[in-house]
Amino acid sequence: MNFIEIFKVSIEAILSNKMRSGLTMLGVIIGVLAVILLVSIGEGARVYITKELTGLGTNLLIITPGKTSTSGGFHPPSAGTVRKLTYDDSLAIRRRAWLLTDAVPIVMGTGRIKFRNLGRDSMVIGTTPEFQRVRNLFVDIGSYVTQGDVDSKAKVVVLGTKVKEELFGDQNALGQVVMLSDARYRVVGVMQKKGTSLGWDVDDVIFIPVTSGQELFDTDSLFEILASTPRAEDVDRAIGQIKDILIRRHAHKEDFTIQTQGAMLSTMNTILGVLTAVLGGIAGISLVVGGIGIMNIMLVSVRERTREIGIRKAIGARNSDIMAQFMIEAVTLSGVGGIIGILLGVGLALVIPLFVTVLPTSVSVWSIVMAFSFSMAVGIFFGVYPARKASLQDPIQALRYE
Amino acid sequence: MIELHDITKTYHMGDVDIEVLSGVSLSIGQGQLIAIMGPSGSGKSTLMNILGCLDRPTSGRYSFETREISALDDDELAHVRNAKIGFVFQSFNLLPRYSALKNVEMPLIYSGIPARKRTERAVPVLRQVGLADRMHHKPTELSGGQQQRVAIARALVNDPPLLLADEPTGNLDSRSGAEILNILTDLNKRGVTIVIVTHDQNVAARCGRVIMLKDGKIVDDRGNA
Numbered sequence: 001m002n003f004i005e006i007f008k009v010s011i012e013a014i015l016s017n018k019m020r021s022g023l024t025m026l027g028v029i030i031g032v033l034a035v036i037l038l039v040s041i042g043e044g045a046r047v048y049i050t051k052e053l054t055g056l057g058t059n060l061l062i063i064t065p066g067k068t069s070t071s072g073g074f075h076p077p078s079a080g081t082v083r084k085l086t087y088d089d090s091l092a093i094r095r096r097a098w099l100l101t102d103a104v105p106i107v108m109g110t111g112r113i114k115f116r117n118l119g120r121d122s123m124v125i126g127t128t129p130e131f132q133r134v135r136n137l138f139v140d141i142g143s144y145v146t147q148g149d150v151d152s153k154a155k156v157v158v159l160g161t162k163v164k165e166e167l168f169g170d171q172n173a174l175g176q177v178v179m180l181s182d183a184r185y186r187v188v189g190v191m192q193k194k195g196t197s198l199g200w201d202v203d204d205v206i207f208i209p210v211t212s213g214q215e216l217f218d219t220d221s222l223f224e225i226l227a228s229t230p231r232a233e234d235v236d237r238a239i240g241q242i243k244d245i246l247i248r249r250h251a252h253k254e255d256f257t258i259q260t261q262g263a264m265l266s267t268m269n270t271i272l273g274v275l276t277a278v279l280g281g282i283a284g285i286s287l288v289v290g291g292i293g294i295m296n297i298m299l300v301s302v303r304e305r306t307r308e309i310g311i312r313k314a315i316g317a318r319n320s321d322i323m324a325q326f327m328i329e330a331v332t333l334s335g336v337g338g339i340i341g342i343l344l345g346v347g348l349a350l351v352i353p354l355f356v357t358v359l360p361t362s363v364s365v366w367s368i369v370m371a372f373s374f375s376m377a378v379g380i381f382f383g384v385y386p387a388r389k390a391s392l393q394d395p396i397q398a399l400r401y402e
Numbered sequence: 403m404i405e406l407h408d409i410t411k412t413y414h415m416g417d418v419d420i421e422v423l424s425g426v427s428l429s430i431g432q433g434q435l436i437a438i439m440g441p442s443g444s445g446k447s448t449l450m451n452i453l454g455c456l457d458r459p460t461s462g463r464y465s466f467e468t469r470e471i472s473a474l475d476d477d478e479l480a481h482v483r484n485a486k487i488g489f490v491f492q493s494f495n496l497l498p499r500y501s502a503l504k505n506v507e508m509p510l511i512y513s514g515i516p517a518r519k520r521t522e523r524a525v526p527v528l529r530q531v532g533l534a535d536r537m538h539h540k541p542t543e544l545s546g547g548q549q550q551r552v553a554i555a556r557a558l559v560n561d562p563p564l565l566l567a568d569e570p571t572g573n574l575d576s577r578s579g580a581e582i583l584n585i586l587t588d589l590n591k592r593g594v595t596i597v598i599v600t601h602d603q604n605v606a607a608r609c610g611r612v613i614m615l616k617d618g619k620i621v622d623d624r625g626n627a
């Protein structure tokens with residue numbers, strides 16, 4: 001007997017009890033929807049972070065004071081003295097590590113900036129002109145901190161757009177004098193508008209020369225040194241060069257850590273990949289519950305149609321015909337449920353970011369393929385038992401069934 | 403055409419064995435019209451189910467045409483039921499969701515016949531039982547007599563050589579019963595071998611041969627004049 005006929009019979013059975021079929025499908029729909037949605041949120045986070053980090057350049061090296069092992073533990077210095085990173089360290093690296101294009105010293109802290117009666121607490125970054133290129137953040141109006149400013153510890157400040165707007169509104173800020181923790185600074189530039197990146201508001205920052213920053217925060221050390229190589233292949237050799245230079249300068253101790261953007265990226269990718277898998281797995285459980293719903297309804301349906309099974313067998317249906325009829329019914333329920341779940345899941349995943357901007361989503365083809373195959377598999381797995389039960393009915397007992 | 407040799411059927415009810423058929427031997431020739439009679443519980447339906455390949459005997463040999471039925475597996479039995487035997491039940495046993503036409507087409511589905519051919523074959527059979535004008539009605543929209551005629555059409559649609567009817571008029575009033583009986587005797591005249599289980603003397607009187615069953619044994623087997 002041909003497949004299309006059995007298929008029709010199964011579809012008719014599904015349609016003859018729309019309410020029940022719909023509710024049964026709902027279990028699968030919710031399961032598939034949850035898988036697609038949660039995986040798209042996990043993927044969205046991964047794609048977002050990857051994009052933000054690669055936007056900074058994967059050839060970026062971050063040198064921080066103190067030694068952390070690759071396993072993440074922090075080892076306190078054994079000899080007691082941790083040499084801090086200094087401005088001179090950064091100069092030495094820039095001069096001698098020829099594989100690097102830049103070595104940018106950075107001090108960081110918060111400070112209160114005031115203009116007339118308006119004030120704002122912002123992040124203050126003390127740095128050098130190369131910062132613009134390394135972090136891909138550029139001045140829009142006026143000029144950035146210059147090497148001359150750094151050398152002369154000039155009291156100049158470049159404002160992020162948000163700071164500028166808060167203090168000056170539409171007015172021109174260039175040339176104005178602001179107070180930064182009791183010191184008078186002259187505004188020399190305003191940054192391009194950037195928005196939020198990886199949790200910090202790039203527009204709510206002010207930049208001053210690194211030397212002025214050390215004075216402001218009353219320190220002779222650096223928060224970190226950012227370095228970059230022009231070519232990804234040079235990253236490992238560049239790390240070697242930096243180590244050589246710093247170890248020699250730090251009394252032959254490796255009391256600093258060099259991280260690469262690429263390594264951070266792959267760590268983040270791993271973490272978020274696991275997170276996505278966990279989310280998908282949890283959603284998968286609801287899909288299994290949906291499958292149990294199918295099995296339950298199929299068992300009821302087999303029982304209700306015992307007599308029909310008897311009649312079909314009496315007029316020549318083989319066990320395999322009956323088996324196929326109920327299998328197709330179960331798989332159709334789960335398959336159609338799966339498709340509806342995919343449509344709703346993808347739809348929601350596309351709509352959610354429009355309303356909840358902090359929740360980027362990314363719908364991946366593999367999650368669709370996986371959710372659909374899983375829902376089909378659930379239909380097959382939970383359909384086999386009821387269908388087999390139906391096919392093995394004794395025709396005479398089945399015909400007697402009331 | 404059919405040879406039953408020493409057929410027994412035993413049901414196990416807990417510890418006790420109930421022998422419903424005990425050594426039934428029977429030979430049915432091509433084109434016969436046979437009535438099976440006997441008191442309730444004598445094993446008539448059990449015998450019919452075995453003849454119809456719906457059930458297997460506990461022991462004994464059953465050959466149909468040249469085939470040894472006892473040796474067939476489930477799928478082969480299904481094929482015999484589909485192609486060689488038409489079954490008519492006391493309670494009609496139509497599928498309520500389908501129209502008369504669809505019900506009649508049903509056996510052809512399991513013979514693998516394409517949709518158009520099925521309709522081509524089902525319609526004349528429905529006409530033959532006088533239901534051409536009711537073919538799109540569902541069973542619930544038909545009278546008992548009409549439902550039984552649909553069931554006969556379904557049994558006939560595959561042109562089986564053997565038609566088995568277990569109390570086909572049992573649920574019908576006498577007029578509908580007479581109509582059904584006319585249809586069956588007409589069919590027999592065209593060469594279909596028919597076995598009817600009945601409690602009705604009038605039905606038995608129209609059959610060429612009457613078999614009496616009692617306590618699972620054939621107690622009488624005679625030809626009518």
Ligand SMILES: Nc1ncnc2c1ncn2[C@@H]1O[C@H](COP(=O)(O)OP(=O)(O)OP(=O)(O)O)[C@@H](O)[C@H]1O
Pocket residue numbers: 413414415420422440441442443444445446447448449
């Ligand atoms: N599945 C079964 N399990 C146990 N006993 C059974 C089973 N089926 C039938 N029987 C018994 O077999 C005996 C014969 O049943 P059968 O249905 O063949 O009788 P019958 O001659 O058709 O009776 P009726 O005229 O009432 O239809 C009965 O006593 C019945 O109780």
Ligand SMILES: [Mg+2]
Pocket residue numbers: 446447448568
């Ligand atoms: Mg009976």
